[in-house]
Structures are given as structure tokens and as C-alpha cells.
């Protein structure tokens with residue numbers, strides 16, 4: 621019997637050479653402590669909604685917002701679209717428009733945090749993943765170790781506030797549900813944080829069943845009229861929700877493009893910062 625065990629051990633020895641563990645990228649977590657920020661997800665530059673972007677910048681200026689959180693798909697990388705490359709925006713235009721937007725943010729915000737979305741990933745995919753996210757952002761004026769802008773090669777970042785929020789801001793590409801909150805709730809079951817997701821272009825906000833955490837979809841800043849494929853075929857996707865979140869004094873405020881959800885006049889002229 622013993623000799624049989626020995627033989628089996630010998631036969632399984634090859635498995636020892638197979639113990640190659642991949643790096644744990646979650647340890648490279650981008651962590652921020654702040655009570656002041658604007659969360660812009662799915663800007664899809666240059667296809668963003670100019671009117672909504674201007675409003676977001678007015679809100680940022682009025683409330684002296686310190687940080688801008690770019691929650692993935694900040695760039696569209698439209699020339700590499702799998703939807704047939706119908707989008708009229710070329711790469712020069714995308715770079716030029718994105719640089720201009722970032723220059724404006726540089727004037728308005730003390731810090732910028734930018735995580736990877738599946739649209740930025742298109743750029744890396746097209747080079748067979750030989751280049752990284754940091755190489756893409758260099759094209760739009762973000763230098764390596766730029767003190768103003770911190771990027772993450774991961775598609776999530778953690779934000780903690782003095783009001784007790786501990787939020788994972790995430791762009792969960794590869795997951796899509798037509799139901800707002802479904803993906804965010806799914807992630808909140810396996811992650812211990814409040815969860816704010818982009819990617820799906822929905823906007824909704826609720827709490828976990830025990831009421832202790834926030835679960836939300838932040839919305840998109842896209843102008844669907846600038847995305848050609850959207851007008852050339854039908855999908856089951858619900859209408860994209862154009863909006864953003866403000867974090868002011870550690871509290872979350874959702875803003876939506878629809879007038880019946882956000883009274884711009886009230887926010888810009890009546891509310892004291």
C-alpha cells in the first residue's frame with residue numbers, strides 16, 4: 621500500500637511546477653479620502669453631452685469641488701468600435717477634444733482620478749495589450765506620475781468620506797443588466813463596500829437591505845445623438861440616463877438631465893454652497 625502511495629506522489633509531482641499564481645491586482649487599490657468630488661462616468665469623449673458637462677462644471681465651481689472622479693469610459697476610442705466603426709469621430713479629434721476637457725478640469729479641480737473602462741481598453745486591445753492604460757493617457761497630456769491625475773490600470777477605486785461612506789467606484793465591464801441597480805446589487809453581495817457603478821448608463825440610488833451601504837448607478841455623460849450606432853440599429857437597452865453625482869460635505873447628490881429630476885435653477889441660484 622505504501623509503495624502505491626509513493627508511486628502516486630511521484631506521478632503527481634508535476635503539479636508542483638504548476639503552482640504559478642497570477643498577481644493579485646486588487647492589492648494595487650487606488651484609495652482616496654475626501655468629502656468633495658464630482659463623479660463623471662461614461663463621458664465617452666468626444667461624444668459627451670456639452671450642455672450637461674457645462675452644468676456639471678458650474679456645479680463643481682459653485683461648490684468648490686476638489687476632485688473629479690472619472691469612472692471609466694472617459695474616452696470613447698470610437699475608431700476601434702466593434703459596432704462597425706460608424707462613428708464619425710476620428711482619433712485626432714478624440715485626442716484634441718479630450719485634451720481640452722482635461723485642461724478645463726485641471727483649472728477647476730485639485731485632483732483627478734481616472735479608472736479604466738472597456739472603451740479605454742479598446743486602445744490596448746488593438747495593440748495586442750502591448751501598451752497599458754498609462755500609455756493611452758499620455759496621448760491626452762497626462763504624464764507618468766502626473767501629480768494632478770492618478771490613474772488605475774484596474775477598473776475600480778475606493779473613496780472614503782468623513783461621514784462614514786466607504787465606496788467602491790467601479791466600471792464593471794463584462795457585466796450588463798437592463799435593470800438599474802441589478803449589477804450594483806450583485807457586486808454589493810460579494811464586496812463589503814458601498815457600490816457605485818458606471819458602464820450601464822443607468823441612474824438609480826438605493827441602500828443595501830440592512831440600510832448601511834449605498835448602492836447606485838451613476839449615469840452617463842454621453843450625448844446619444846453623437847453615437848452613430850445608436851441611431852442605426854435597435855437594441856433592448858433602455859434609454860441612457862444622462863447624469864452625474866456630486867459629493868459635497870461627504871453626502872451624495874444625484875443630478876439628472878431631465879428637468880423633472882433636477883432643478884438646475886434651484887441648484888445654481890437658490891442653494892447656498
Ligand SMILES: [Fe+2]
Nearest residue numbers: 662693819820
Ligand atoms: Fe460606457
Ligand SMILES: [Fe+2]
Nearest residue numbers: 693737738819
Ligand atoms: Fe463601459
